Amino acid sequence: MPKRSAGMRDVARRAEVSLSTVSRVLRGAPGVAPEVRERVRAAADELSYAVSRNASGLVTGRTCRVAVVVPSLRPWFFGAVASGLGHALHAAGLDMLVHQADGAEDWTRDLPLPHNSDALVAVALQVTEEQYAHLGDLAGPVVLAGEELPGRASVFIDDRAGTAGATHHLLNLGHTRIAYIGTHTEHGPSRSSAARMAGYHDAMAEAGAEPWTVSKPPGPDGGELAVGELLSHQSPPTAVLAESDDVALGAYRALRRSGVRVPEAISLMGFDDHDASAALDLTTVDQAPEALGAAAGQLAADLVHGRRPSDTRIELPVQIVPRQSTAAPQERRTSP
Amino acid sequence: MPKRSAGMRDVARRAEVSLSTVSRVLRGAPGVAPEVRERVRAAADELSYAVSRNASGLVTGRTCRVAVVVPSLRPWFFGAVASGLGHALHAAGLDMLVHQADGAEDWTRDLPLPHNSDALVAVALQVTEEQYAHLGDLAGPVVLAGEELPGRASVFIDDRAGTAGATHHLLNLGHTRIAYIGTHTEHGPSRSSAARMAGYHDAMAEAGAEPWTVSKPPGPDGGELAVGELLSHQSPPTAVLAESDDVALGAYRALRRSGVRVPEAISLMGFDDHDASAALDLTTVDQAPEALGAAAGQLAADLVHGRRPSDTRIELPVQIVPRQSTAAPQERRTSP
DNA sequence: CTGCGCCATGGCAACGTTTTCATGACCGGC
DNA sequence: GCCGGTCATGAAAACGTTGCCATGGCGCAG
Numbered sequence: 001m002p003k004r005s006a007g008m009r010d011v012a013r014r015a016e017v018s019l020s021t022v023s024r025v026l027r028g029a030p031g032v033a034p035e036v037r038e039r040v041r042a043a044a045d046e047l048s049y050a051v052s053r054n055a056s057g058l059v060t061g062r063t064c065r066v067a068v069v070v071p072s073l074r075p076w077f078f079g080a081v082a083s084g085l086g087h088a089l090h091a092a093g094l095d096m097l098v099h100q101a102d103g104a105e106d107w108t109r110d111l112p113l114p115h116n117s118d119a120l121v122a123v124a125l126q127v128t129e130e131q132y133a134h135l136g137d138l139a140g141p142v143v144l145a146g147e148e149l150p151g152r153a154s155v156f157i158d159d160r161a162g163t164a165g166a167t168h169h170l171l172n173l174g175h176t177r178i179a180y181i182g183t184h185t186e187h188g189p190s191r192s193s194a195a196r197m198a199g200y201h202d203a204m205a206e207a208g209a210e211p212w213t214v215s216k217p218p219g220p221d222g223g224e225l226a227v228g229e230l231l232s233h234q235s236p237p238t239a240v241l242a243e244s245d246d247v248a249l250g251a252y253r254a255l256r257r258s259g260v261r262v263p264e265a266i267s268l269m270g271f272d273d274h275d276a277s278a279a280l281d282l283t284t285v286d287q288a289p290e291a292l293g294a295a296a297g298q299l300a301a302d303l304v305h306g307r308r309p310s311d312t313r314i315e316l317p318v319q320i321v322p323r324q325s326t327a328a329p330q331e332r333r334t335s336p
Numbered sequence: 337m338p339k340r341s342a343g344m345r346d347v348a349r350r351a352e353v354s355l356s357t358v359s360r361v362l363r364g365a366p367g368v369a370p371e372v373r374e375r376v377r378a379a380a381d382e383l384s385y386a387v388s389r390n391a392s393g394l395v396t397g398r399t400c401r402v403a404v405v406v407p408s409l410r411p412w413f414f415g416a417v418a419s420g421l422g423h424a425l426h427a428a429g430l431d432m433l434v435h436q437a438d439g440a441e442d443w444t445r446d447l448p449l450p451h452n453s454d455a456l457v458a459v460a461l462q463v464t465e466e467q468y469a470h471l472g473d474l475a476g477p478v479v480l481a482g483e484e485l486p487g488r489a490s491v492f493i494d495d496r497a498g499t500a501g502a503t504h505h506l507l508n509l510g511h512t513r514i515a516y517i518g519t520h521t522e523h524g525p526s527r528s529s530a531a532r533m534a535g536y537h538d539a540m541a542e543a544g545a546e547p548w549t550v551s552k553p554p555g556p557d558g559g560e561l562a563v564g565e566l567l568s569h570q571s572p573p574t575a576v577l578a579e580s581d582d583v584a585l586g587a588y589r590a591l592r593r594s595g596v597r598v599p600e601a602i603s604l605m606g607f608d609d610h611d612a613s614a615a616l617d618l619t620t621v622d623q624a625p626e627a628l629g630a631a632a633g634q635l636a637a638d639l640v641h642g643r644r645p646s647d648t649r650i651e652l653p654v655q656i657v658p659r660q661s662t663a664a665p666q667e668r669r670t671s672p
Numbered sequence: 673c674t675g676c677g678c679c680a681t682g683g684c685a686a687c688g689t690t691t692t693c694a695t696g697a698c699c700g701g702c
Numbered sequence: 703g704c705c706g707g708t709c710a711t712g713a714a715a716a717c718g719t720t721g722c723c724a725t726g727g728c729g730c731a732g
Contacts (some may be wrong), residue, residue, distance in 0.1 A: 005450040005451060005473070005474060006450075007717095007718060007719090008718065008719065009718080017681080017682085018681065018682045018683075019682085019683090019718090019719080019720095020681070020682060020683075020684095020720085020721090021680085021681060021682075023719065023720060023721090024681090024720095027720080029720095031679070031680060031681085032680070032681085033679090033680060033681090036680085036681085048450075048470070048473075048474060049450065050448050050449060050450045050451070050452070050474075051448075051451075051718090051719075052394075052450065052451030052452065052717095052718055052719070053390075053448065053451070053452050053719095054389075054390045054391075054393045054394050054399060054451055054452065054717090054718075054719085055390075055394055055451070055687090055717075055718035055719035055720085056718080056719050056720065057390045057687095057719090058388075058390050058391055058394060058686090058687045058688065058689085058717095058718080058719070058720090059686075059687050059718090059719055059720040059721075060687090060719085060720065060721090061687080063390060065433075072419055073409075073415045073416070073418045073419035073422060074415060074416055074419040074626065075415070075611075076412045076415065076611060078415065079409045079410060079411075079412065079414065079415025079416075079418070080409070080410055080415075082409045082415070082418075082434070083408055083409035083410040083436065086409060086434060086435070086436050087436065087438075090435070090436070095433055095435075095448065095452075096433065096434050096435075097401075097431055097432065097433055097434075098418070098422060098432050098433075098434050099422070099426070099431075099432075100419065100422050100423065100426070102423075112386050112387075112389065112431065113386060114341040114342075114384075114385065114386045114388065115341060115386070115387075115388030115389070115390055115391070115688080116386075116388065116389050116390065116431075134384075137341070137384075138341065138384065138386075220614065220615055246611075249611075249612060249614075249615035250615065252615055253614070253615045253616075253617065256617075257617075274611075274612070275411075275412060275585075275610075275611070275612065276585060276610070276611060276612025276615060276616070278556065278585075278589075279556055279585030279586065279588055279589050279612060279616070280589075280612070280615070280616070281589065281592075290410065343687095343688060343689090344688065344689065345688080353711080353712090354711065354712045354713075355688090355689085355690095355712085355713090356690090356691090356711070356712060356713075357710085357711060357712080359689070359690060359691090360690095360710095360711090363690080367709070367710060367711085368710070368711085369709090369710060369711090372710080372711085387688090387689075388687095388688060388689065389689095390687090390688075390689085391687075391688035391689035391690085391717090392688080392689050392690065393689085393717090394687090394688080394689065394690090394716090394717045394718065394719085395688090395689055395690040395691070395716070395717050396689085396690065396691090396717090397717080451718080
């Protein structure tokens, strides 16, 4: 019964070999007789010994750890991305260190980075070119997930094409008075917010339809506010496209409370494929956050091992998930 | 421009002091002249130097890292718990290492624990007494979050009281035909599933009402199946209490698709305060997952520093969140 | 039969910190 | 004015691993 936790020395004694040999076996290095290898494995197992990444990292300079920074783990979306990241990193033999930026103005500062992780994955965080360089000096390879920076390792979706596709979906159903609910914080809209709104404008312009946008704070409350505004118009829209499902949920609530039936009176569409969207039968755009995370994790692992160029950019496809919250506008419906 | 990352040696040179002094300053140890302290701080700052937790952990035996194991980060709930954990640990100067168990039969085996973390937090994972002891040997203090083991450090909510309260809420509205939707996997119901169902039985028995339970696989699909079964009964329930919001969402969808109005025809209540519950106006029980995580993180930090006994048990309160999905049953409604 | 080379193994330094101990300066009291 | 004590500082050992080099045994070719 070991007092605290066994060291490599104990394993060596038990297997009657030297430290070097134990190290070689546990590292999978060649040059060890099969019989000895087995003996060491057994000894390590019996002591339930595992190599201290602390000590090995000290020598090799690699920590087997990747730092992941998310705005917060609270919203569904980042948890899903982190999940994909965790799986990919785990498969690559890397541990995942998670930090939450929590809207700190410069989250790049208070991370204990140097020597502490082999790479950094920033999820849905805006990073300036300057910050990127700084992080690279400190933490090694940096991967941007859900954001992008020209010439830098990034994994992202085509937000613009996503909303354009969503808008087409509504246009194809016969809608023309399609309102768009975007969001912005005090610092203005995020890159992805702007891209999504641009996609909407693209599609509307292409169809020759009049764009109609409102912008509110993020979250369900924004959606609720936006719907209040839209419904008070003399001729309300027949379809509403929300920047995100989060916003769409708020919009949905406001519509239900106002007695407006979805999709009969107004079609509602979101973006993200939120967990709740399935329950609500909300038509949405699936951006596969878990796949996003997985791709980013894979990329980070590859960068650590130098298996891919550091300017690799991966664009993930999005997919429209048609459900019951969108339908042809009532005025144009053909007889039953 | 440092080639890779500066070491303590570089800081020492720059501040013209010895390694020892730098270490003392950066560690906040006493016995350094204020003027020198300032000089070292400045030097470290200019080199954007941060102590290698790898090396310091090697000497102190403490890693400043806590391993967190969750079943998966994908579901909303665990992300929220992890969020609270992250904040609490960060405040205590600890980094958070996240692992996903992913339903592995014995997740306690493939964690690279020894020497690699100061403590372990297991979230909503069943741990046998034997596993607990094993983990303790390997990883130091172990905290159970959302589960409990007698005499072991745990943070949990009173599931039983939660569902009992929820049932009372429905009883108080005048319902008597109250069905309960529980869940079970192939291994049977989890501890918390069992506790929740017990709370329901408690309240029904106390009120002299006939219990009516169905048990399905977890998730929205289970809720959907359950509702199908309940509605096919000759005299369906007037209220349905679901083990979790996740299940309730599926139930809600099935009800909506069947044209059953909520709450007019059937009252529906969940448990968890899922993000989507607010959007759906679903009455639920808030178990404050973020607070759960925060308490667990705080406890883990305290255990690491020996500031609390290792058998500390914290029970967090739950709170009913009344929303629009529950109302008095139609038959008994008094005239408007 | 001898000698060369390869392979398995062990010894030792080094990684970047903390910690303990030693050194020396300075201050105050008798 | 001398001595003991306190305080700031520096030197060196140790932490648990890996990487390099040395050693010795064995097989095979000449």
